[in-house]
Amino acid sequence: MASGVWSSCRAESVGGENAPSVEDLKAWEMIDLGPAAVVPEVRGALITETADGPILASILLDRPQGKDASRASLLMVELLTGESSQHFYPDPDAANGAAYCILATSWGTFIYQDTVTFHEFDLVDQEYLFTTGAIEGLVMSMAESDDGLIYVATYPKSQLYVYDPIRQEIRDVIRLDAHEQYPSYMKIGQDGWVYVGMGNAKSNLVAYHPSTGELRQLAKESERGVGSGLVQTLTDGTVIGRAHSSQPWRLLEDGEVGEIMEDPQIVDQSGSVYWLKRRFELEDGLKVISFDVQTRKLRYQDADNAVYEIDFDFTSPGASISSMIATPDGRIMGSCDHPNQLWTFNPKTSSFEVHGGIPELGGGNLTRFIEANGRLISNSYALGNLYAIDSSQPVLPAAKGEALNPKVLAKTHPLIGRPRALIKHSDGQHLVSTGYPGYGYIGGGMLIYDYTKDEVVSLTGADNLIPSQSITAITELPDGNLILGGSILTPGGAKPVAERASLARFDWESQAVTDCWDFPEDVQTISDLISIDGRSLHVVAGNHYYLYNLSDDTIRADVDLGSYGGPASRRGDTAFFALPDGRLFLVAQKALFEIDNRTGDLDQRASFPMPVTDVGPVSSGILYLASSGHLIGLRIGD
Secondary structure (H helix, E strand, C coil): CCCCEEEEEEEECCCCCCCCCCCHHHCCEEEEECCCCCCCEEEEEEHHHHHHEEEEEEEECCCCCCCCCCEHHHHHHHHECEEEEEEECCCCCCCCCCCEEECCCCCCCEECCCCCCCEEEEECCEEEEEECCCCCCEEEEECCCCCCEEEEECCCEEEEEEEECCCCCCEEEECCCCCCCCCEEEEEECCCCCCEEEEEEEEEEEEECCCCCCCECCCCCCHCCCCCCEEEEEECEEEEEEECCCCCCCCCCCCCCEHHHHCECCCCCCEHHHHHHHEEECCCCCCEEEEEECCEEEEEEEECCCCCEEECCCCCCCCCCEEECCCCCCCEEEEEEECCCEEEEEECEEEEEEEECCCHHHCCCEEEEEEECEEEEEECCCCEEEEEEEECCCCCCCCHHHHCCCCCCCCCCCCEEEEEEEEECCCCCCCEEEEEEECHHHHHHHEEEECCCCEEEEECCCHCCCCCCEEEEEEECCCCCCCEECCCCCCCCCCCCCCHHHHHHEECCCCCEEEHHHHCCCCCEEEEEECCHHHHHHHEEECCEEEECCCCEEEEEEEHHHHHHEEEECCEEEEEEEECCCCEEEEECCCCECCCCCCCEEEEECCCCCCCEEEEEEEECCCEEEECCCEEEEECCC
């Protein structure tokens, strides 16, 4: 058994004469090439007035190197002094999770939850006033009442809590909906009622009265659908709502639904911001024009229209790498998520180039890559779009018109909203993309695309594939037919229907599933598949590696990878890679194994000092891996 050697040399910047080089690596030696894109995600930002003047408060999200969970920090910029500060709880190395809603109170404090802990932070004294882990679930929406209480609604149980900042107490109030998981919108009316819009499997609108404890169902069954109910406020403080985006806005008053509101003038007066949203204007006319964490510059305009620019600073390990591919000229191109960023690494200069993000993807990413006819093609979360990148031209994700690179080839939402698999068929003409559906749906679809003609051949739903399941893994057999691996999970808020992950055989000539059967082990998701000989499948499901015999439906090898951290990808979408000479490898978070294709025996070739979170390509004998936002190079030996 060979053991990998970790180089002590690290890239401290994005290239230069002192940067490490992958070309000098010896067999099974590894090197940390540094962060690909040092750009955190702004999970929400707002400007609020305090006793010391206006302050921009925001939550930054990133992942500490080697961590499989997010880290949230509070960044503040004082507009009058230009001073900035960053605050961590409990420390900068804590992977404490993501924030989904933030709120500035009328008394000058800032409230947020970082998944683990609920906080109230004093913006003037710059200290945490209160922290607790008493809230179960993730805070999706908040609102401040006239009597100074903070109402909080959480995912996935749609539970309503109330926070009393004077007594510093959290009280569990009521469950708003027995089925729906996302209470994403909340407003408190001048009538004292708490109005909540929610979904996503089935939209809803409810009202709660704090004094009486009464909960009212406001949405009619005929008005509900996949998506979310919505509530908003008008310029005079009136609350309006609708049971679904397809419905008209209606007045919400005294816990009832009133008249239709034509062309309502909506304004956010609640002080709260849902994740990724921004509220940048005060009532006196002061407003933030731009807040750019990539350039670390803030511009604002005061009430007299004078414009000011502020340089601010923070620390970040960089956005998390989600996918990679080798370009035709030998560079490595990749995508990050939270926020989505495209980047390129040049092995000859050990340098990175950050291209920016695709605006419509928000916090999403390009999920998987293939190369086809000189282009790099990828599916994407959260829209499910299929993109093509011409790596020989400038990568300009936010450009317009002919300069736009990458370009959208196909749109697959809602049948595919959270992609997992992407393969190029051996016919030299088609690719196949699959994954989970959009939020609120059960069972994902499959796209077959002709990349030589740039046209969609078919976009098929789960009913014609593996009913009530999503296709999360694909492998092609030597005869050109496909084996599909399913998942019973519904990460978009719907309730799972199937009980066990299944396999299906897809006949390439007839373009149809000809056989479907349960995997012999009780697993929820088949996250990766590969077949070398057409008779057996190498399978990753959960923390296990299986060698599965297709002919008699038996497991020939079963290895628990739990002690190695499980499979390498945090999305569970790729763990295997094969070399042109037929050698097959499996990457776990803490180790690299070579697989005996005949017996399924795993021979450990390398161990990783930092958990590997994504598996990239092999290029010029170097396997590229990711540890959160850092790019790792490993020389493959004999």
